[in-house]
Structure formats: C-alpha cells, structure tokens
Amino acid sequence: MITSREGLLEQHAWAALRISGADQTAWSGEIVEAGEGILGLAHWDGTLHLDRACILEPLRDLYDRGGEPRTDAELIRYREALVTLLHEQSHFLGPVGASQEAARAAFKLPGSRALEEGVAELWAHDHLNDYIHELGIEKVAPGITEVRSEPSYAAFVPAVRLFTADLDRQAGAPAGETLHLLNRQTAEGQWHQAVARIYDSSRLPHLAPPDQSPAIRLQLEQALRSSFRGLELYEPFPRGFATSRSHAAGTRLLTSLHQELTTAECRYTPTPRPTRINLNPPALPAPPGPISQATVPPASRPAQVSTPADSPHSALHHALAGVTPPATRPPAARLPAAPATPPRTIPSATAAGTARETGTGSR
Amino acid sequence: MESTEDRYARTQLLIADLRRRAEACEDPREQANLSRSADSLVRLAVALQP
Structure with a gap:
C-alpha cells in the first residue's frame, strides 16, 4: 500500500x-x-x-x-x-x-x-x-x-x-x-x-x-x-x-x-448495367405440347436475358428465368404477327411488360 | 506556407496570451482550462525547436 x-x-x-x-x-x-x-x-x-x-x-x-x-x-x-x-x-x-x-x-x-x-x-x-x-x-x-x-x-x-x-x-x-x-x-x-x-x-x-x-x-x-x-x-x-x-x-x-x-x-460501387433481353422472332411454328428449354435448338431460343451476376437486378433476372420460350406459344393464328423487324433490344422493365403482354410469361 | 520559425514565434505569442487570460481569471476552472492549453502550446513550442 x-x-x-x-x-x-x-x-x-x-x-x-x-x-x-x-x-x-x-x-x-x-x-x-x-x-x-x-x-x-x-x-x-x-x-x-x-x-x-x-x-x-x-x-x-x-x-x-x-x-x-x-x-x-x-x-x-x-x-x-x-x-x-x-x-x-x-x-x-x-x-x-x-x-x-x-x-x-x-x-x-x-x-x-x-x-x-x-x-x-x-x-x-x-x-x-x-x-x-x-x-x-x-x-x-x-x-x-x-x-x-x-x-x-x-x-x-x-x-x-x-x-x-x-x-x-x-x-x-x-x-x-x-x-x-x-x-x-x-x-x-x-x-x-x-x-x-x-x-x-x-x-x-x-x-x-x-x-x-x-x-x-x-x-x-x-x-x-x-x-x-x-x-x-x-x-x-x-x-x-x-x-x-x-x-x-x-x-x-x-x-x-x-x-x-x-x-x-x-x-x-459498380454501376449496374441495364438488363437486356434479345427477342428473336420464332423461326418455326410451335411444336405441339410443351417442350423443355434444353430441347430447344439454340437458334430458336429467342429470349436471352443477360444480367451482371451480382447486380441488384439479379432478382429480376431470376424472375425472368422461367419465361417460356416463344416456341411453346399457342398456334400462330392466336398470336399477333411476328415482327418483321430485326431482333429488338429493350430495357428490362419494358421487356418484362412485353413478356406479360404477349402471354409468354404467364403460363 | 508558414515557416517553422514563424510558427514558433506565433506559438509563443499564443502562450503569452493564454497566460495573461489565465492570470486575469477569478474562476479557478477557467484558469486551469487556459493554463493547461498554454502548457500544451509549450509542448508544441518545444517540439518546434530545432
């Protein structure tokens, strides 16, 4: 002490x-x-x-x-x-x-x-x-x-x-x-x-x-x-x-x-690139019955979604992953005419809307 | 850019100013606050010496 x-x-x-x-x-x-x-x-x-x-x-x-x-x-x-x-x-x-x-x-x-x-x-x-x-x-x-x-x-x-x-x-x-x-x-x-x-x-x-x-x-x-x-x-x-x-x-x-x-x-912070969907017009009439994505030849896979893997848009990417290819669409007579223009590139939000409007995403 | 000599001279003036203010204070806490700031400037002044 x-x-x-x-x-x-x-x-x-x-x-x-x-x-x-x-x-x-x-x-x-x-x-x-x-x-x-x-x-x-x-x-x-x-x-x-x-x-x-x-x-x-x-x-x-x-x-x-x-x-x-x-x-x-x-x-x-x-x-x-x-x-x-x-x-x-x-x-x-x-x-x-x-x-x-x-x-x-x-x-x-x-x-x-x-x-x-x-x-x-x-x-x-x-x-x-x-x-x-x-x-x-x-x-x-x-x-x-x-x-x-x-x-x-x-x-x-x-x-x-x-x-x-x-x-x-x-x-x-x-x-x-x-x-x-x-x-x-x-x-x-x-x-x-x-x-x-x-x-x-x-x-x-x-x-x-x-x-x-x-x-x-x-x-x-x-x-x-x-x-x-x-x-x-x-x-x-x-x-x-x-x-x-x-x-x-x-x-x-x-x-x-x-x-x-x-x-x-x-x-x-990386700037997220806009999600792009390349829509190609269907090359052939749809075969009867649903087919899997894997069986569709690459040339007839019109909807391709590209998104940065870790971007905030990945949720949208996943949401669009289940979009059915146009090849499974109903017969052409029930669809609007295929566009005569070349494949379009549109922003993701519009693409999602378009997918819904054409009935490709709701089945 | 202020030279070391000028800074040393300015520091000495600040020390003198703080000491004067401390001496004029009646409140011991104010006096201690000013005196200890002056002490800190003394430490700086010593550091500025070649």
Whole structure:
C-alpha cells in the first residue's frame, strides 16, 4: 500500500500503464518541479514537469492526512491533481517501438495536438476512478470517487468525445473502445489508427481496389486533421463558449466525414448495367405440347436475358428465368404477327411488360 | 506556407496570451482550462525547436 506522496510518484506511471493496456511508457522516471506557470507537462525528453501549488502540494496533503475525512472541495482538489498526473502520463504511453522523436515530429502536424490533448484529457477523466482504485487512494481519501471535477481543454474534449463515440458506433465496438485505443498511441499513430478504424468500418474495403486504399485514407485524414486544427481557435475563450463551439464543430466534422465516405463508396460501387433481353422472332411454328428449354435448338431460343451476376437486378433476372420460350406459344393464328423487324433490344422493365403482354410469361 | 520559425514565434505569442487570460481569471476552472492549453502550446513550442 502506498503511504506517501513519494510512493505515489514512484508508482503512478506503472498504474497508468496497467489501466491503459499500453505497451510502454516513455517517462524517464524523473519529475521536475515546473516553473513559468506550467501546471503539468510531459516533456519530449521523458521528464514530467508538475506545478508545486496545484499538483505536488495537494498530493502531499493527500497522504499527510491519510484516512481523515475531507471536504468535497479538498477531494476535488486531489482529483484535479491526480487527473493532471494521469493526463500527462497518457502522453508518454505508446505501442512497442514508439519513439519520442517520431511522436514529437508528428505532434507538429495539423490536428495532432487537438486530437492528442483531447484524447488524453477525456480518457484521463473517464478512467480516473480506475486509476484511484489501482493506486489504493480510496483508503487514503474516503469519498474521492464520489466527487466530480470538470475536464479542461474545453476546445477539444467535446469534439473528441463525439468523434470517438461515432467511431465506436460505426465499428460496432463497445463505448469508449476507440478512445482507449487512441490513448495507447503517440501522435505518430493516433490519426493513422483513427482513419484505419473509419475505413475498415465502411464498405470501402469491399468496394475500392486495394491500391486505392492509401489515397482514400490520406484524403480522409487530411480532411479530419484540418477540422481538428480548426478547434484551436476556441482555446482562448471561456469554457462554456469553447465547449459549445467544439461540440458544434464535432457535429459538423462528422457530417462531412459521413458525406465523404458516402461519396467514396458511391465512386467505387459498380454501376449496374441495364438488363437486356434479345427477342428473336420464332423461326418455326410451335411444336405441339410443351417442350423443355434444353430441347430447344439454340437458334430458336429467342429470349436471352443477360444480367451482371451480382447486380441488384439479379432478382429480376431470376424472375425472368422461367419465361417460356416463344416456341411453346399457342398456334400462330392466336398470336399477333411476328415482327418483321430485326431482333429488338429493350430495357428490362419494358421487356418484362412485353413478356406479360404477349402471354409468354404467364403460363 | 508558414515557416517553422514563424510558427514558433506565433506559438509563443499564443502562450503569452493564454497566460495573461489565465492570470486575469477569478474562476479557478477557467484558469486551469487556459493554463493547461498554454502548457500544451509549450509542448508544441518545444517540439518546434530545432
């Protein structure tokens, strides 16, 4: 059991690793007391910078008064310190082989910062009680899981929540899965993972040629990055305004995303060719009695239906498969005169109507 | 296309602006929201350094 702030700081990164399911952390093990107004910062060199007044002192107080009853305001102060700790640790999480150099390069690309900060903040809030439980903090500060604190990054969090929830729905995945998966990635892999999930949840893998997949994914990624970059505009504004603008922007970007996917799916959906029926006039008078299709010589098989095998018109194709050849028609005297014109090609719907009108399909 | 130097300079201006706004806030939640956005921009500024 952890009994001091020092013990907590020793264990906190491993608890983040455990609850996230990430493969590795880039934290160097060093904590630096932050200056210059910084509350918390996961530095690219692997050091963790934490503010004394808002993070380190509340965490000391948490253990100095271990087990004592606290006010809600005190419990919220602890939660805010812990959620910042978890948020910063989530920046260090990554898959096997991830490097801070690659993450640092990717963080500079449009839309990377908004996604990474939004994911880290939202995930840290959603999993804070798991983190508290993992570190055994409920025993030190009874009631800490009963109070709530509000997320920061109001410009990013609502859009990220909408975005990741939509990806869960499209993938048929449990709520929170996309957020959890993205949180395990560094900036290098986050957009790649998000776009892969979007692409794989669409019909595009079945429609688009494999060599077109990278270009489609790139187009989706660029559009999404641009939308997320736009969220930065709301950062200087009050939380309420930033939250509502982020939510509206998230809704818009999802509308655009779905339109983009629909357009791409249509682009690669095969256009069904019209069904054609070639009607040849009967060469001979009909023999008495019904005969099977197989016994009719090819030259006297006037009705040939051609339809793409897997087209939406296949049902019509099957419906027309039972059309009796004209050779089985009643004697010619009871039929309209055979057309003197060459074989006609008519659209399927007309063909079906013609077949009915001539009585060839109703016997 | 904005150069890295220009982007770094713009990021520093944004950090300073967010810090000023945070200092002027009475609501601690507003202050935290602005300060943490500034922290994120510090992370970006460090990434932009050669």
